Amino acid sequence: MDENSHEMISNLKAYLEYLKGMGIVPLPVAENIPEKVIRSETLTLAEVRKELGDCKRCKLHRTRRTIVFGEGNEKATLMFIGEGPGYDEDVQGRPFVGKAGQLLTKIIQSINLSREEVYIANIIKCRPPQNRNPEPDEIESCSPFLMKQITSIHPKIICALGTFSAQTLLKTDAKITALRGKLYDLEGVKVIPTYHPAFLLRNPERKREVWEDMKKIVEWLSNNNIA
Numbered sequence: 001m002d003e004n005s006h007e008m009i010s011n012l013k014a015y016l017e018y019l020k021g022m023g024i025v026p027l028p029v030a031e032n033i034p035e036k037v038i039r040s041e042t043l044t045l046a047e048v049r050k051e052l053g054d055c056k057r058c059k060l061h062r063t064r065r066t067i068v069f070g071e072g073n074e075k076a077t078l079m080f081i082g083e084g085p086g087y088d089e090d091v092q093g094r095p096f097v098g099k100a101g102q103l104l105t106k107i108i109q110s111i112n113l114s115r116e117e118v119y120i121a122n123i124i125k126c127r128p129p130q131n132r133n134p135e136p137d138e139i140e141s142c143s144p145f146l147m148k149q150i151t152s153i154h155p156k157i158i159c160a161l162g163t164f165s166a167q168t169l170l171k172t173d174a175k176i177t178a179l180r181g182k183l184y185d186l187e188g189v190k191v192i193p194t195y196h197p198a199f200l201l202r203n204p205e206r207k208r209e210v211w212e213d214m215k216k217i218v219e220w221l222s223n224n225n226i227a
């Protein structure tokens with residue numbers, strides 16, 4: 001439910017209370033509107049995409065070619081969340097399709113899954129100019145849509161790829177070197193940070209650590225009887 005709906009319900013409730021006070025009955029005014037009515041309803045991914053629209057909520061809309069929403073299994077058990085689109089992603093409108101994306105595909109395949117079986121998204125959906133790091137206001141504008149995607153997909157575990165993904169999801173300033181390989185909780189969903197594939201392309205010697213992290217994901221899924 002968006003802010004406007006919230007406000008509408010609140011105004012309606014106040015009006016009904018007012019009528020009740022005026023002696024206009026019977027009007028069914030609950031003491032408290034049930035929490036489940038007030039709480040945001042889970043949207044489908046198509047609804048989240050529709051709500052995002054031709055987004056201009058942050059300055060990145062000026063330089064992007066396409067919005068890279070995310071793709072994969074709408075009911076995925078495992079989600080991979082990276083930082084933001086690069087050149088190839090901006091051109092194709094799909095996440096992780098450049099060189100780093102090809103490496104991510106291999107990482108996914110290394111645990112006997114395919115890209116179609118997981119869901120892949122980013123913290124921000126538009127490419128920053130010259131692939132610079134996302135800025136705090138951009139993350140703030142864009143990440144609520146990612147959160148809606150997570151709520152919609154309801155994965156069991158999220159693999160956060162790189163610093164910005166891990167820091168945003170876990171609301172921390174800690175470095176990826178300190179965060180990686182450990183399991184965290186995000187409102188009931190497990191999060192395991194690891195290095196971003198683009199970092200691995202520059203530092204191939206760190207691939208072993210990512211492999212260790214992937215094994216942890218498989219182990220956690222198996223320990224929790226999740227196929």
Ligand code: SF4
Nearest residue numbers: 055058061125126142
């Ligand atoms: S990065 Fe996100 S918030 Fe900014 S314009 Fe793109 S879709 Fe909108």
